[in-house]
Amino acid sequence: MRTLLILDDDSAVRRSFCDFFEDHLWNPVPAESGEEALALLQSVRPLAAIVDVRLPGINGNEFIRQASQLLTPLKFLVCTGSPEYRIPDDLQQLPNLCPRIFNKPVVDLRELERELIRMLDVQGTCSECD
Amino acid sequence: MARVPETITWPSKSAMLWGGRVHQTGLGIWVRGNHEVKHAALLESTKLQDICITIADKTGCNVAIMGPGGRIIASSKPERIGIIHPGVALILDGQVDFFDVTEEMARESGVMLEGRSLPLELEGKRIGSVGVAAPLAESRRYSAIVQTCVTVMLESEFAHRNAQARLNRLIESIKRTKTILRKSEKRLREMSELGRIGYWYWDLASGNVEWSDQVYKLFQLDPKQFIPHIESIMALSPWPEDHHRDQELIRSLSQSRESGFYEQRFLLPGGSTGYYLSTYQGVYDDQGRLLAIEGSIQDITGQKRSRLTLELSENRFRDFASSAADWFWEMGPDLRFTFLTGRVEEVMGLSPEQIIGHSRREIYRDTQDFDAPHWQQHFHTLENHLPFSNFEAHWIRPDGGSRFLNFSGKPFFDAQGNFLGYRGVGGDITARKQQEKELVRLRNYLVNIIDSMPSILIGVDNSEMITQWNKEAQHSTGIHFEEALGKPLSKMFPRLTQELSRIHRAIHTRRKQVDRKRSRQEGGEVHYEDMTIYPLISNGVEGAVIRLDDVTEQVRMQEMMIQAEKMLSVGGLAAGMAHEINNPLAGMMQTANVLKNRLTDTRMPANLRAAEAMGLSMEILGAYLQERGIPRMLDDIQTSGIRLAEIVENMLSFARKGEGGGSLHDLRELIDKTLVLAATDYSLKKQYDFKMIKIVRDYAEDLPPVPCERAKIQQVLLNLFHNGAEAMQSGGGQHHQFNVRTYLSKDRTMACIEIEDNGPGMDESVRKRIFEPFFTTKPVGVGTGLGLSVCYFIITEIHKGEITVVSKPGKGARFVVSLPMVPPGRA
Numbered sequence: 033m034r035t036l037l038i039l040d041d042d043s044a045v046r047r048s049f050c051d052f053f054e055d056h057l058w059n060p061v062p063a064e065s066g067e068e069a070l071a072l073l074q075s076v077r078p079l080a081a082i083v084d085v086r087l088p089g090i091n092g093n094e095f096i097r098q099a100s101q102l103l104t105p106l107k108f109l110v111c112t113g114s115p116e117y118r119i120p121d122d123l124q125q126l127p128n129l130c131p132r133i134f135n136k137p138v139v140d141l142r143e144l145e146r147e148l149i150r151m152l153d154v155q156g157t158c159s160e161c162d
Numbered sequence: 163m164a165r166v167p168e169t170i171t172w173p174s175k176s177a178m179l180w181g182g183r184v185h186q187t188g189l190g191i192w193v194r195g196n197h198e199v200k201h202a203a204l205l206e207s208t209k210l211q212d213i214c215i216t217i218a219d220k221t222g223c224n225v226a227i228m229g230p231g232g233r234i235i236a237s238s239k240p241e242r243i244g245i246i247h248p249g250v251a252l253i254l255d256g257q258v259d260f261f262d263v264t265e266e267m268a269r270e271s272g273v274m275l276e277g278r279s280l281p282l283e284l285e286g287k288r289i290g291s292v293g294v295a296a297p298l299a300e301s302r303r304y305s306a307i308v309q310t311c312v313t314v315m316l317e318s319e320f321a322h323r324n325a326q327a328r329l330n331r332l333i334e335s336i337k338r339t340k341t342i343l344r345k346s347e348k349r350l351r352e353m354s355e356l357g358r359i360g361y362w363y364w365d366l367a368s369g370n371v372e373w374s375d376q377v378y379k380l381f382q383l384d385p386k387q388f389i390p391h392i393e394s395i396m397a398l399s400p401w402p403e404d405h406h407r408d409q410e411l412i413r414s415l416s417q418s419r420e421s422g423f424y425e426q427r428f429l430l431p432g433g434s435t436g437y438y439l440s441t442y443q444g445v446y447d448d449q450g451r452l453l454a455i456e457g458s459i460q461d462i463t464g465q466k467r468s469r470l471t472l473e474l475s476e477n478r479f480r481d482f483a484s485s486a487a488d489w490f491w492e493m494g495p496d497l498r499f500t501f502l503t504g505r506v507e508e509v510m511g512l513s514p515e516q517i518i519g520h521s522r523r524e525i526y527r528d529t530q531d532f533d534a535p536h537w538q539q540h541f542h543t544l545e546n547h548l549p550f551s552n553f554e555a556h557w558i559r560p561d562g563g564s565r566f567l568n569f570s571g572k573p574f575f576d577a578q579g580n581f582l583g584y585r586g587v588g589g590d591i592t593a594r595k596q597q598e599k600e601l602v603r604l605r606n607y608l609v610n611i612i613d614s615m616p617s618i619l620i621g622v623d624n625s626e627m628i629t630q631w632n633k634e635a636q637h638s639t640g641i642h643f644e645e646a647l648g649k650p651l652s653k654m655f656p657r658l659t660q661e662l663s664r665i666h667r668a669i670h671t672r673r674k675q676v677d678r679k680r681s682r683q684e685g686g687e688v689h690y691e692d693m694t695i696y697p698l699i700s701n702g703v704e705g706a707v708i709r710l711d712d713v714t715e716q717v718r719m720q721e722m723m724i725q726a727e728k729m730l731s732v733g734g735l736a737a738g739m740a741h742e743i744n745n746p747l748a749g750m751m752q753t754a755n756v757l758k759n760r761l762t763d764t765r766m767p768a769n770l771r772a773a774e775a776m777g778l779s780m781e782i783l784g785a786y787l788q789e790r791g792i793p794r795m796l797d798d799i800q801t802s803g804i805r806l807a808e809i810v811e812n813m814l815s816f817a818r819k820g821e822g823g824g825s826l827h828d829l830r831e832l833i834d835k836t837l838v839l840a841a842t843d844y845s846l847k848k849q850y851d852f853k854m855i856k857i858v859r860d861y862a863e864d865l866p867p868v869p870c871e872r873a874k875i876q877q878v879l880l881n882l883f884h885n886g887a888e889a890m891q892s893g894g895g896q897h898h899q900f901n902v903r904t905y906l907s908k909d910r911t912m913a914c915i916e917i918e919d920n921g922p923g924m925d926e927s928v929r930k931r932i933f934e935p936f937f938t939t940k941p942v943g944v945g946t947g948l949g950l951s952v953c954y955f956i957i958t959e960i961h962k963g964e965i966t967v968v969s970k971p972g973k974g975a976r977f978v979v980s981l982p983m984v985p986p987g988r989a
Contacts, residue, residue, distance in 0.1 A: 044749025113744035136748035
């Protein structure tokens with residue numbers, strides 16, 4: 033099962049993601065905050081994380097920053113309700129961060145899934161190369 | 163050799179003796195008469211007779227004085243007068259110095275026993291001889307004494323005569339002066355009558371003054387009451403400055419024996435002031451001490467007054483003349499200058515001597531075009547001896563200075579009507595000319611300013627008649643200034659008829675009246691204008707100036723600015739709201755998405771597993787859901803969610819200001835791609851079929867790529883196509899068509915995209931508001947009311963371009979988007 037971390041403080045959104053990816057044979061692991069998500073990473077090994085930006089506690093950017101320090105080769109995809117969001121400069125260089133940002137509401141969740149798979153495939157290929 | 167006349171006659175019967183008394187210095191005789199007393203006509207026979215008798219009495223001799231030819235003219239024996247003394251001629255001829263009478267001659271004479279005749283000389287000239295008859299011894303003893311006595315007495319007498327003659331000459335000179343005076347003051351001739359001269363004698367020791375009767379008359383005083391004394395006379399003069407005159411007179415005559423004259427004034431008993439001319443001379447003793455002053459006095463009050471009057475009127479005339487003209491000139495019959503006065507040299511730079519003797523034609527030859535009509539006219543006037551006035555000529559001075567001159571002249575003629583010449587005045591009118599020129603220049607300048615104003619300016623007087631009307635007023639009404647001048651404002655400019663009371667108020671309160679943004683209909687459009695009424699309060703000219711400024715563009719601009727401000731605040735609000743809306747929206751929409759998947763996806767393993775566990779057939783479930791319209795409902799949730807997301811997205815567009823000029827894009831390609839997008843977009847929404855709309859393209863060949871933000875322009879175009887299609891759809895009918903044109907603006911600074919539909923169009927009220935945010939004509943729930951305001955914002959704020967719409971009900975709508983060829987920020 034492909035484990036996927038869902039980090040979003042909005043429960044309806046979080047649940048809709050979980051439900052969707054569950055239906056599509058993923059193993060979604062929900063987290064309400066960055067801190068919780070970082071704690072989860074001690075026990076679970078997701079392939080990727082869908083990250084909301086505005087969060088209580090540390091924000092999505094900070095989560096990505098800290099999570100990418102871990103040994104786990106985790107992929108990040110930002111999905112935010114803030115239309116003005118831009119990836120911070122220090123994060124733009126991260127190979128594990130998807131440059132495409134999804135805005136909430138995600139009208140076509142399948143497109144989000146396709147983007148995830150694409151990202152994982154590329155990374156997989158690359159990791160195979162390594 | 164002077165000769166003693168045979169008889170001596172007094173010059174005139176009107177001769178008059180006054181004060182005839184012998185002083186120690188001699189006999190004072192004042193003679194006044196028509197006949198002149200010649201210097202050589204000397205002694206009175208009675209006086210000589212007197213001398214003879216006086217000496218005879220003292221000496222006991224007979225004494226005779228013989229004149230020319232030896233005739234006895236005076237004798238102590240009067241019976242002998244007239245007898246010729248034969249020897250005397252010898253003395254008078256200078257042949258002998260004395261003539262002794264022989265005894266025979268004495269016997270013959272019957273009188274003289276013995277006698278001698280001796281020459282008589284006056285001032286070194288022999289004038290006669292004196293004869294002494296007595297016993298010979300007596301006569302010889304006395305004859306030299308007698309001769310000396312007679313000579314001394316004659317000399318004394320003669321000195322008086324000379325004094326008298328001098329006096330006469332003085333009187334003559336006074337008379338001449340008076341005559342000259344009389345000539346210049348003809349009207350006063352009768353004033354100086356002969357008889358009105360008085361004589362006076364002032365004894366300095368006593369201060370007593372003797373007056374002739376005439377003096378009393380002159381002073382209007384009664385001889386019986388007034389005793390003339392220097393004090394009483396001075397009392398007649400209330401002017402202290404005149405009181406020094408007596409002392410001055412004494413001082414002057416003590417220093418020199420010159421006689422003179424002076425003017426005096428006295429207050430007459432009647433209260434009027436009399437003016438007098440006095441002549442004077444000193445009376446001296448043997449040692450030359452001044453004893454008395456004597457003289458004549460005459461009344462010159464009339465002359466004085468008329469001279470004062472004359473002076474006044476002459477001064478007046480001179481003042482008038484000098485203020486009327488700078489100089490006077492006179493020409494002779496040959497039209498050559500004969501006389502010039504005044505400032506001619508100062509003005510023309512030519513002295514009168516340079517001008518006199520020349521004609522005006524000669525003087526002006528080098529500086530004038532005599533063929534000019536005004537000169538031709540002038541010469542014609544001169545040759546015909548006609549008067550002229552204010553003839554103007556431009557004069558170049560010898561030093562190069564420029565002057566404008568003005569002449570007026572009048573011909574004058576003698577009694578027979580013969581032309582004698584011209585007299586006239588000349589003046590320097592350079593300053594006036596310059597002022598006139600300056601005035602014209604100033605007026606033109608002001609008219610130019612007034613005419614170049616973009617405002618309508620109308621001047622009216624206080625009865626609303628037009629006094630000023632500038633180009634813009636002409637342009638606005640099609641009425642020329644000349645036509646409007648003096649006409650009522652309400653006729654020439656009807657739309658101000660309702661403002662007459664306001665104009666009145668402005669004039670009466672002297673305060674300007676302002677009315678801003680007055681709206682009016684013109685050609686179906688609303689125009690705005692600012693009206694200002696300025697009262698005219700200078701120089702007592704009552705009236706007002708009305709200024710009208712068309713501010714339609716400004717008002718529209720202001721409205722647009724307000725809209726832009728509104729949009730920006732919408733944008734600011736949206737940025738804050740977007741996150742808060744998007745999260746619950748995501749919850750709704752994504753949940754609906756999952757919901758739909760779980761209900762309708764018959765291939766999803768989780769669905770199948772769950773259904774099987776429940777013993778539920780997916781087919782039946784699907785049929786049930788279909789029956790109950792659940793998929794449609796889910797789609798509706800999805801669609802509404804998308805719309806809500808779009809609203810938020812659109813509102814956010816306002817907040818995103820231009821992020822730079824963007825890159826160069828070919829507008830034709832951009833439009834074509836947008837049209838493809840529009841077709842798919844619409845087919846998706848199923849509102850209408852975009853493919854059914856005919857697209858007519860008219861793209862300019864020479865349109866270069868335009869700097870813009872591609873996505874944003876596409877958003878605008880998409881919106882316009884979307885709206886146009888919707889409008890055509892709602893209007894019904896067939897043959898829907900877009901005419902799409904691109905072209906370069908006339909000044910080649912803007913690239914223009916025109917999108918014209920043949921839909922129902924819109925009325926003015928809609929057209930005006932169409933770019934306002936949240937303004938929509940679509941049914942509730944169909945339009946967001948943001949589309950066109952976003953377009954407006956993108957074009958005007960982000961690209962600094964323009965978007966306009968032209969439309970009328972039933973005539974479709976034409977949107978024009980203009981983008982600057984030079985990117986904003988670099989212009």
